[in-house]
Amino acid sequence: MLNDKKDISFDDLSNFNTDLENTPAATPLARAVQENGVTKASHNYAAKRDLNRVFSLELDTGAVTAQKKSGRCWLFATLNTLRHKFAQKYNVKDFQFSQNYISFFDRLEKANHYLEEIIKFADRPADDRELLELLHWNDNDGGQWANAAALINKYGLIPQSEMPETFASDQTADLNTSLNLKLSKDAMTLREMRANGENEEQLRTYKKQALSDIYRMLVYAFGKPPVKFDFEYRDDKKNYHIDQNLTPKSFYAKYVAHDFDAYVCLLDAPDHEMHQKYGLPSQDYIYNGKHIEFLNIGTQALKDAVIASLQDGETVWFGCDVLQDMDRDKGYLAPEFFKQGELFNIDLELSKKERLASRNGEVSHAMTFTGVDLVDGKPTKWKVENSWGDKVGDKGYFIMTDEWFDKYVYEVIVNKKYISEEARKIDQQEKIDLPAWDSLQ
Template sequence: MSEISTSALDQWTQSFENDPISKLAGSVLQHGNVDELLINRSREIADSHVFNTKLEQEGAPVTAQKASGRCWLFASTNLLRLKLMSKYNLKEVQLSPTYLFFYDKLEKANYFLDQICQTYKEDVNSQLVQFFLTDPICDGGQFAMMTNIVDKYGLVPNSLYPESHSSSSSHVLNRLLLTKLREYAQVLREKLAAGESVEEDKKKMVAEIYRLQSIFLGLPPSPDAEFTWEFYDKDGKFQSVTSTPKKFVKEVVEFDTPEYISLLNDPRNEYNRVIKIDRLGNVVGREPVSYLNVEIDRLADAVVTRIKNNKAVFFGTDTPKFMDSSRGVMDIDLWDYKLIGYDHRAVDKASRVIYHESLMTHAMLITAVHLDENGKPVRYRVENSWSKTKGNEGYYVMTHDYFKEYVYQIVCEKSEVQDLVHLLDTDPIVLPPYDPMGALAKM
């Protein structure tokens, strides 16, 4: 490989000096905020927060995950609360992300220790073991991981298990749990290598994780313990519901987890195939995270179908790529980089994933879509979980071009994609746990 020479530097400098466009760009951008100076005003005007096909009632209040990576839990509970709002005539309601957060972390700790035991014969420096050691107790997750927790532990209203400081700002708790789990990993690997039993050790380790989590988050309701939820409806009428977390899912929220399916758009892999992320999960004994990989138009069609059916859409995207939180816009062309000779569309979606330029990092809800005269989507209304102070009162407009390039997953019900359901029984394409399609679960 050739090195950079002084003559090359001189040549590049002279070329820059002779280019009035580059000099003008430098004069402007060296003295101001690039994110404001390159805003494409025509796109800013076109990205209207008006939609001709929307939910009859959106969720309220706008939620805030704060300094945590719980977007998938907020998107999920924001989705599930909509039926409650309609059923009980509510102006606003929240289901508890913290309740799911507690049990997800506990299950992740147990899952991690189980994987360490399964892989103890692998070299500790192998890519697989190092992947597990990187961040097994992170805040991230997937829709399927949420259903694993809901199936086992149920749901509760937010008032019964509200936010704590460490659920809103999870870094200290995560650091302490991670240190402890790595310590446990060494103990388990060394004992197993010596031919010793570790079952009792593992039980004590998970019990200690439970104790630490209870200190930071508070003791959670027991899945089978009865509770009473009291509230006022829109008309000021008092209402009361008595249930248990597990019964609350089926009898009150009416959430049938097996009916939901995750559609993926991963152009690196064959379409109309199941994609399974090996060893990526949170509950021992449950299947790893999997999706049905289809073309992007099928994802868009499923979104339109659900919105027309008055149902919101959980989706996974690469955020905050091309997102402006001050305007509440997600648009690839909102910044006119061509003005400085920069081509941000040079690489296709598959290549961006392969070369680490893009991956699924954030989960939100779609609550409306604007359709053209042919019934095709033009833009979408997105409910985020970054508080009402971000975006347009907590909401964003996402263009269809953005959807095609940076949305990877949507969740719908099997009845909405009946022609695809038979594909779930085919042999899956198995990807390693560190593949980009598992990234949302590692945020």
């Protein structure tokens, strides 16, 4: 009869119903949720008065970009920080680099890394944890800031006009399915080749053939990356400019020349030991490129560095858990506006540490800080440039309360000149490599 204690009994159901009937205003609350859904029924309109879009420090960044139905936020946020500098230096309002160009090589590099790892793990049993993580990862369009840095350093940049978006680059689901079917087939072939006694050289010969197929798939989907091009434009004063016979690398060196090595990723991950430097080698998929490194230093250090950057006129890449306490249409990122706990009369609060440890929280999206409202020297709200187009928020810009930053911002990318002496010391440490299944993956 031990299992009876594990079951939900009919007496339990009767007691649950009694508890419901004793809950104040249960019936009208149920009607509100049933008619409007949990999120709308939990809106706290009293909080709207603190969500005005006035900031004491606000950088002029122009129109937003649109990643559409793709997972390239990390790349868009990186290019946003670069294009703001470009637009200011060359007086070209709302200039954009080609996101599609970098996306092409991102997917090719991911395929190469995936197949290399399959070769590395070819002798592993089918239930090996690292192998299973790799098979699950395949080739998607997500990524990290360091991946964008490595791709740009290797392949350069081009204006968006030289390789504009396609239907497939804007909406990547179909391509993802095809690429991952191809890679899964290649993975099984490589494992069978190894089981049949073929050596590493033979496996790599097959890999190069597979990559040639994937290159063709990417050209069909994204277009062929230009080798040379002319950069032709009019600046904001209508002056005409042309620079001929550029390569992506020479364009990048001449017009951008960003020193990614001068930047670090500050992390707030309290489920990990603080004041440590971490790496994530499973996602370092560009060989000989910039590696993923995190300096785990806590919330206040992140805020201080972002404010210092903004005060110096520099926008800031950040990683967060965007779907938490968000109103997409209004462009709100504000726990104060959402009161699900009060609605259900249940404690739904998790600490940042608990969110990560339970996998309830994750770094799901990257955006750009472009402003902050400082009152008595302390931030109350932040201006955020998203990459979801101009039909959401305030022409694509979101407002984040400082409480949302505390709860859901995990990473910021800042120049080392804006970080504390404590962060500099952490940066000098040997990094601790995290496994592929870590909460920060």
